[in-house]
Amino acid sequence: MTQALAAYDTYLSDFQALTPELDRQPEWLRDLRRRAFAHFQEVGFPTARKGNEPWKYTNVGSIAERRFASASGGPPDREPAVEDLEAVAPWCTVWHEAVFVNGRYSPGLSASAATHEPKGGLRGAVVLSLQEAIASHEDLVREHLGRYARYDHDGFTALNAAFLRDGAFVYVPDGQEIPTHIHLLFVTAGAGEPMATYPRTLIVAGRQSKVTVIETYVSLDGAPCFTDPVTEIALNEGARVDHYRLLLDAGAYHIGTSRVHQDRDSSFASLSFATGPALARNDFQVLLDAPGASCFLRGLYVTTGSQHIDNYLNIDHAQPHCTSRLYYKGILDDESRAVFGGTVLVRPGADKTDAYQEDKNLLLSDRAEVDSKPSLEIYADDVKCGHGATAGAIADEALFYMRSRGLDEQTARVFLIKGFASEVLDAVQPEPLRHWLEEKTMRVLPRFTVEAPA
Amino acid sequence: MAKVSPGGKNHSRPLLEVRNLHAAAGEAEILRGLDLTVNLGEVHAIMGPNGSGKSTLANVLAGRPGYRVTEGTVAYEGQDLLKMAPDVRARKGIFLAFQYPVELPGIRNREFLRTALEAVRQHRGEPKLAVREFNKLLDEKAKAVGFEPDLVKRNVNEGFSGGEKKRNEILQLSVLDPVLALLDETDSGLDIDALKIVAEGVNRFRSPQKAIVLVTHYQRILNYITPDYVHVLMDGRIVKSGGRELALELEAKGYEWVREAVAAAAK
Numbered sequence: 001m002t003q004a005l006a007a008y009d010t011y012l013s014d015f016q017a018l019t020p021e022l023d024r025q026p027e028w029l030r031d032l033r034r035r036a037f038a039h040f041q042e043v044g045f046p047t048a049r050k051g052n053e054p055w056k057y058t059n060v061g062s063i064a065e066r067r068f069a070s071a072s073g074g075p076p077d078r079e080p081a082v083e084d085l086e087a088v089a090p091w092c093t094v095w096h097e098a099v100f101v102n103g104r105y106s107p108g109l110s111a112s113a114a115t116h117e118p119k120g121g122l123r124g125a126v127v128l129s130l131q132e133a134i135a136s137h138e139d140l141v142r143e144h145l146g147r148y149a150r151y152d153h154d155g156f157t158a159l160n161a162a163f164l165r166d167g168a169f170v171y172v173p174d175g176q177e178i179p180t181h182i183h184l185l186f187v188t189a190g191a192g193e194p195m196a197t198y199p200r201t202l203i204v205a206g207r208q209s210k211v212t213v214i215e216t217y218v219s220l221d222g223a224p225c226f227t228d229p230v231t232e233i234a235l236n237e238g239a240r241v242d243h244y245r246l247l248l249d250a251g252a253y254h255i256g257t258s259r260v261h262q263d264r265d266s267s268f269a270s271l272s273f274a275t276g277p278a279l280a281r282n283d284f285q286v287l288l289d290a291p292g293a294s295c296f297l298r299g300l301y302v303t304t305g306s307q308h309i310d311n312y313l314n315i316d317h318a319q320p321h322c323t324s325r326l327y328y329k330g331i332l333d334d335e336s337r338a339v340f341g342g343t344v345l346v347r348p349g350a351d352k353t354d355a356y357q358e359d360k361n362l363l364l365s366d367r368a369e370v371d372s373k374p375s376l377e378i379y380a381d382d383v384k385c386g387h388g389a390t391a392g393a394i395a396d397e398a399l400f401y402m403r404s405r406g407l408d409e410q411t412a413r414v415f416l417i418k419g420f421a422s423e424v425l426d427a428v429q430p431e432p433l434r435h436w437l438e439e440k441t442m443r444v445l446p447r448f449t450v451e452a453p454a
Numbered sequence: 455m456a457k458v459s460p461g462g463k464n465h466s467r468p469l470l471e472v473r474n475l476h477a478a479a480g481e482a483e484i485l486r487g488l489d490l491t492v493n494l495g496e497v498h499a500i501m502g503p504n505g506s507g508k509s510t511l512a513n514v515l516a517g518r519p520g521y522r523v524t525e526g527t528v529a530y531e532g533q534d535l536l537k538m539a540p541d542v543r544a545r546k547g548i549f550l551a552f553q554y555p556v557e558l559p560g561i562r563n564r565e566f567l568r569t570a571l572e573a574v575r576q577h578r579g580e581p582k583l584a585v586r587e588f589n590k591l592l593d594e595k596a597k598a599v600g601f602e603p604d605l606v607k608r609n610v611n612e613g614f615s616g617g618e619k620k621r622n623e624i625l626q627l628s629v630l631d632p633v634l635a636l637l638d639e640t641d642s643g644l645d646i647d648a649l650k651i652v653a654e655g656v657n658r659f660r661s662p663q664k665a666i667v668l669v670t671h672y673q674r675i676l677n678y679i680t681p682d683y684v685h686v687l688m689d690g691r692i693v694k695s696g697g698r699e700l701a702l703e704l705e706a707k708g709y710e711w712v713r714e715a716v717a718a719a720a721k
């Protein structure tokens with residue numbers, strides 16, 4: 001506990017060191033950050049797990065008790081090279097790449113795909129660092145920032161808001177369809193010491209607009225860094241957002257909060273892919289706030305060693321005639337552990353709701369463990385809802401069937417694992433991303449490698 | 455077709471020699487001293503009431519886990535079959551068409567079969583088949599079993615009808631081109647058109663270099679595939695063997711007739 005207190009002191013002195021910076025910021029933002037820090041001081045980290053249902057299976061003591069260097073000390077000694085990024089993250093020359101190193105926008109590493117006109121280009125979409133956006137699009141930022149992911153949700157959202165220094169801002173004007181995929185790449189490049197970063201992303205999609213955003217987290221030196229990102233996505237009427245969220249930050253403690261707000265007839269598709277963190281929390285919430293909105297959340301997590309991943313997914317059907325689908329899958333090896341929780345909430349009056357959630361797990365080791373508790377809370381009458389959860393080893397039947405056709409046991413297993421993953425990954429639209437994720441999935445399972453059939 | 459006594463046609467050793475085979479699953483002993491000799495070029499039908507051990511025989515020969523052989527021997531091409539892993543058996547030419555083919559979600563028929571064929575060909579010392587050549591081969595064979603082009607692209611057996619699953623087994627048989635085909639009730643659940651397609655596939659496979667063990671409950675399929683031998687399996691043993699006409703007799707008189715005849719002979 002004393003150690004924890006010492007860590008809290010670190011956050012305090014880090015925050016106090018920000019005073020000159022805060023003084024230069026618009027008042028509303030300064031106030032937001034100060035209130036957020038005060039809230040953090042009040043609630044701290046959710047370490048008490050008794051009676052704390054959302055954190056029942058995930059212990060964040062390892063974060064609370066550790067001192068992390070604040071990334072506020074400026075850019076790292078050595079700015080990573082593009083090759084360093086390509087080695088750990090999907091990277092595609094036809095994407096619009098916005099790279100953030102230790103929480104700061106890196107103009108040098110970022111690459112605009114505007115050069116790929118006329119086929120590609122951003123077509124009027126705005127991709128800026130939050131710093132810049134606060135200067136150039138202040139009203140827009142002020143309207144949305146912190147509105148969906150409130151700082152007082154928990155200690156993690158409070159910390160993120162308090163240390164909100166930079167991040168990504170994506171704005172798609174009404175009616176614009178953006179052909180170029182936007183890749184937001186958050187890199188932690190510590191100088192070997194554990195570092196905390198607070199990436200912030202705000203995506204606002206105008207009416208009838210369409211955009212694909214890939215949000216990736218990587219760490220370059222495998223130090224046990226603390227990544228505390230918050231993402232807010234607002235979809236206006238008829239907007240369509242394809243969203244990918246890739247947790248590739250190896251060895252990190254990653255506590256992510258994503259909040260999606262959907263207006264009438266908007267459609268949101270998101271795919272979470274998690275392989276990296278030692279401890280990951282994916283707190284994802286979608287508010288279907290007007291009739292005709294639909295969301296499709298997919299996930300694939302692949303864990304080994306003693307990794308722990310907690311998907312906490314909440315869908316709020318606040319209005320009638322909305323659809324939600326939630327398909328998550330896990331592949332767990334060694335003594336890794338997965339938690340699947342959260343609720344599909346159908347509020348009174350949300351008739352004609354159509355909701356389904358499912359979590360399926362493939363256990364590659366008998367020491368791996370899953371706590372899967374999908375739940376439904378329904379307060380409307382005329383609804384179609386369902387859920388399911390499974391966890392099991394590779395089926396002997398399937399293995400024997402494949403071997404009886406001449407495949408050796410290892411090849412058969414690899415096929416079955418890939419097949420299991422493909423039910424999620426087949427939905428990845430950008431082809432280079434799909435291939436990258438397919439390959440990554442098998443690369444993190446070194447026990448299951450075979451020579452690729454020629 | 456001229457009937458030849460087992461081992462008579464082929465002066466070299468038999469392809470498959472099952473001797474006094476006893477096999478159990480869990481506590482229950484299912485096969486209780488089964489003998490069977492199969493030579494190249496022969497088609498053997500194994501008939502018997504439900505639960506007599508037909509699938510167990512086919513499964514033990516293919517190496518399905520979950521069965522214990524407690525006594526007896528099985529020689530395949532003169533080698534101890536029971537020592538071989540199921541995939542080794544497959545590469546050496548044993549193919550089991552499953553009574554209940556397994557669905558493989560997320561695994562495409564085409565890729566699965568290409569990998570299987572590659573494994574088999576490698577074992578036979580044959581050169582790698584180019585993807586294009588394989589695709590051509592698969593499409594030809596698929597057409598022969600009346601598969602829509604869509605079905606070979608789909609995941610293995612996933613969402614297939616019962617008939618499509620059985621035809622997929624025959625498609626795999628014709629692509630992998632094994633030596634010994636064990637067909638476990640490949641006829642059951644098929645309508646007459648599908649039955650004919652399956653039978654044609656089996657007849658195309660039939661040759662002096664191949665052998666077939668056809669497990670069936672009904673004699674219906676034997677109207678399309680003429681066996682050289684018919685064996686009646688009861689309580690884990692082959693209690694009666696004969697030619698094609700035995701199947702017709704069974705059809706007319708039922709399995710109880712055999713049981714009584716065997717009991718009478720034992721007295």
Ligand SMILES: Nc1ncnc2c1ncn2[C@@H]1O[C@H](COP(=O)(O)OP(=O)(O)O)[C@@H](O)[C@H]1O
Pocket residue numbers: 479480482484502503504505506507508509510511520
């Ligand atoms: N894996 C198994 N575990 C336990 N009992 C089995 C298993 N396989 C078969 N049996 C039992 O053995 C007997 C013979 O089954 P089977 O070989 O499937 O017969 P058939 O194919 O002739 O209908 C049945 O009583 C069946 O319940």
Ligand SMILES: [Mg+2]
Pocket residue numbers: 508509510553638639
């Ligand atoms: Mg059977």
